[in-house]
Amino acid sequence: MKVTIKDVAQKAGVSIATVSRVFNGYDDIGLATKNKVIEIAKELGYVPNAAARALSSKQYKKIAMVINDLKVSRTNTIPLEILTGVYEMADMHDVDYVLLLTNNRDQEKKSLAQYCLENNISGLVLHGFSTADPYLLELAKLKIPNLLIDIHPEAADSYGIAVNNEIAAYQATEFLIRRGHRAIAMISGKSWAQVSKDRESGYQQCMADHQLPTFIYEGLFSEEYSEELVKDILSDHPEITALFCASDLMAIGAMKGIQAMNLNVPQDISVIGFDDIAIAKYVTPSLTTIKQDMHEIGRRSCEILLEILDKGQIDQKQFYVNHSLVERESVSSR
Template structure:
């Protein structure tokens, strides 16, 4: 027969209410009693009913990580790194952690508020939204504790955690310019992604500050996909043979570009320098090794969860967090001939 909360209370010599408080995260139970109850519960193989626990406890608080258009591949583990960071923080806290994947289609069937209410979500960390997504528009006005990864909205109640994408892109392109490159193409992600807009702004800023004319035809969009980048790079370099360097807004697109130039008989970095963004694991294993802007997605996930709990607790003095980035110098960039 399955052990009940009454069995745990009887063996521990405490009231049912005391056992309930321990499993619902109350802090007014002394450590010795708490440890005793948890030990007995383990011996009896007792687990609280989560549905009843949520209904009976006003203290129950749940943090959700919501990933939009989840795209986890062997080449890019970034979503899982964010998940790991959020989980690592909640593991050390009194908050429950849940994970959900969504899509633009799912958002059309249920509002952000409805979704969170149905799943008893106290606050949410969200990654991967596009500016055209229904949830993005709702979050601009939401009062639910929310933290966005790699994007921002005009809502002072919503937190954001990311690197300084504009500055990082500026530094990457400026590094290419320091190597003597002036004809620099850009393989960008999506026109409606916040990070794409910021990275393109940084690209344009670097050209402007170095008095290099901006050519709109040099900027192409590959939707953060390797195969699209492959074909776009071929077309870009065929029609603009003067290009000597490429700034790619993700490593996955940079890898697609490297495949393309190899098939075209162009050598990296002798004929063309390429710099990526994200510093995924594969960046160190492709040939030549890919120079890339490094960002720690686990730290970003950890800080996003931390910021969310601060917002939930009412400490919302600084809702915008910046995580450090750096350029990992490898073999794919060389001085212009």
């Protein structure tokens, strides 16, 4: 049987109104009472419906940006770009904003429901997750509106945002074909990642449409791994003249590996990436790539989430941000 706010109030020995005020973030409730209500709610497994709270109390909005397995370096600024976009939009609308960094180990220790309960979270933006991660598996029962970056939404309160990865990958592959390449390999990301599946699908469809063979390898979204992987690819298939890499990091690693084999980019092997990270224009040769605006994805994520909190729900489940092909020096014609 579903636990209700009335159950929490009865066990805590307080009124329903008091429980409601605790979860709506009012500061006129004593600390002891607040802690007691939260502990009993956790004990009973009660999770307040943030969408309903937002409808009944328009002024209450608190968004959490949840990032899994954060890795930021001089070559990977994507998480920071998303964070900046979310923060700017939240600040513009005077909405409280918190950041939660997690990993699979931490997710086993503390549930997302518990975090949202303790911090009065009304909406979530999630990045860096797979559909098998504990926090993602919680979303169906959480009943808190959430925006998933690069994951297709399945839970009732989940919405998705990304570039159209399948179309973008198709365009990248077709760009190589138009330049005369016929033996084109793809270095994909981690096999479980939705973006890997979508970009593989776009590559495969384009190659099929042109009646060309496919060569797909898993590069783990790793610069170092791709640097070694490309040596095996080109040794096994010397007919390959071009690579489509599912991220710029893998493309940069692949170019290093190609150069280590005393081959030249793009004269011997052309390379196209995906993301347009900051360093893409500075590597030698500069990287031709698919640009996705992660700052805009962050802004739109927050904007859409605020709309959902205002309306309770919206009909559209999947949102797309525009992408573009940036032509630089790493692709040549055959």
